[in-house]
Amino acid sequence: MLEEEIKPLEMIDIGIGDVAETPRTDHRSVTVSGTLVNHGTRATREVVVRVEALDKNGVVLLSTHAESDTQTIAPNGTAHFSAILTDRADVDRYHVVAIAR
Numbered sequence: 001m002l003e004e005e006i007k008p009l010e011m012i013d014i015g016i017g018d019v020a021e022t023p024r025t026d027h028r029s030v031t032v033s034g035t036l037v038n039h040g041t042r043a044t045r046e047v048v049v050r051v052e053a054l055d056k057n058g059v060v061l062l063s064t065h066a067e068s069d070t071q072t073i074a075p076n077g078t079a080h081f082s083a084i085l086t087d088r089a090d091v092d093r094y095h096v097v098a099i100a101r
Contacts, residue, residue, distance in 0.1 A: 010042035013099045021094065023087065026079075032066070032094050033082040038073040044100040047069050051083040056092040066096075073100070 004053060004063045019034035032051050049066035066083035080096075085091075 001025070004018040008041070011040045012042055012044055012099050012100045014036060014044070014047070015039055015042035016098055018092060018097050019096055024084070027077070028087055029084050030087045031082050031084055032096075033080065036068065036073060036079045036081060036094060036098055038075055038077050041075050042076075043075060044071065044073045047073065047079065047098060047100045050097045050099075051079045051085065051086065052097075053085055053091040054093050054095055055090050060095075061088060061091060062086060 002073040017035050017037065022031045024031055047068045049068055050067050051064055052060045053062040055061055062085050063089065064083050064085060066081040068079050070079045072082045
């Protein structure tokens, strides 16, 4: 009987951190930026980041795709993202979602 080595499943596990809002010089928009961390065991080959601006009740006021500085994030590697949104007084917080494959 032959024994076959079973390789562990490689996974992607993206974390999002250091999310910050920075006013732009036009005073009509803000840049929302942050860091993506791959806590998984496999590199990404495509990353899509979506940023939503929420009001105090959690209602989505604005939504846009963010630009990532790379599509390939190695295991334990990082990437940065940024998105430009209209500056609205009723925005309470931002919700960021990253999907990678």
